[in-house]
Amino acid sequence: MQSPWQTRNAFLTDVALEDFDRISRTVPAIANIRPNGTSAYLMEDFDCAGGLPALMKRLEPHLHLDELTVSGLTVRGNLEGAQVYNDDVIRTLDNAVSNEGSLAMRKGNLAPRRLRHQAQRDEREVPAAQRPGGGVRRLAIGGNLALVKTGDIVGVDVPNRRIHLDVSDDELARRRAKWTPPAPRFERGYGWMFSEHILQADQGCGMDFLQTQFGATAGEPDIF
Incomplete structure (x- = not known):
């Protein structure tokens, strides 16, 4: 199944992160399955x-x-003709699992709109205990995430869509001045191509050279 961002890229539709956040705030979550649900129901049950x-019938x-x-x-x-056969798995709108959806687009000094490639390139793993809010699986080298130290306080405010590292700008500047970028992990092959051409999540996580604006297609070959 494609993510919303992959769908955006596939259909060349100009959809912003704010659109997903707006929809998530107004459309209830009615699929009572893991990890969003309140029971042990799985995708098979759905x-x-x-x-x-x-599900779409209920969301009409x-x-x-x-x-x-x-x-x-x-x-x-x-x-x-679409029907629901288990009202506890696919809830009604007035008996939703949650009045809002499961997406929350948070911003702050740990999650600005990053420059192209920055979030995917030159990454290193972060222990689960150090992931802000449990939602950041990797540390993007070069952004403020690279400057987080053990003991720093990270505030996560889902209702206000904010994630913030409680460290002063002066301290971040001092840390950044001492920071040294690591050597590239890949120098050739698919890993190099991925790091050079992968797009951001909200752009589809595809390769930039697959987008129509990258350049003209070669066309179909002549058939003799």
Whole structure:
């Protein structure tokens, strides 16, 4: 299954992180499955309960039902006949697992809109106990994450969409002045290509040379 960011890249749609955050604030989470649910239900249970068509049927008030899809039918047409077979797995809107969705786009001095490649290039693993809010799996070398030290306080405010390292700008500047970038991990092969061309998560996590604006296609070869 593609992530929302991969979908954005595939359909060349100009969707911002703020759009996902806005939708997450207004559309309830009704799939009662791990890790969002309150029970032991798994994806298999979700499929048996009606799957994605049943979920979308319950979310119809939030969907653009007259939009045409790749099936040749509208969203409304695709959902005709969809049924929910277990109301505890796929909840109703008035009995949602949560009144908001599971995405929260947090910003702050640990999560600014990074420069291209910065979040994916030259990374090193971070122990789970040191991951701010449990959501950062890797430390991007060169950003403020690279300057975090054991004992620093990281504030995570989900309702206000904020993540902040409680260290003064002067102290961060001193740490940055002493910081030395590590040698590149890859000098050739796929690892090098990945580090040079991978896009940010909100851009689809694809390769930049696959985007149409990167350059013209070569066209189909002549067939003799």
